[in-house]
Amino acid sequence: MESGDTLRVEITNEDAGRSSTVQIVNPDNETIIEEGVEDEKTITHDAETAGDYRVIVYTGGTASYEIYID
Secondary structure (H helix, E strand, O other), X not given: OOXXXXXXEEEEEOOOOOOEEEEEEOOOXXXXXXXXXXXXXXXXXXXXXXXXXXXXXXXXXXXXXXXXXX
């Protein structure tokens, strides 16, 4: 990502009663966002520095997600 880009993760849990966790890790390997998701959620982050960002999704069941960079 370039500085100023927006990373957007849209996630939906398919299994009722199950949750997921979404982590976003910056180029310095620091977790900058870690959020639990019960049903569905959109998580966004505006990049302050350029580099490789990682999105890690842990699911407790079946989930679908899409990742966008704007």
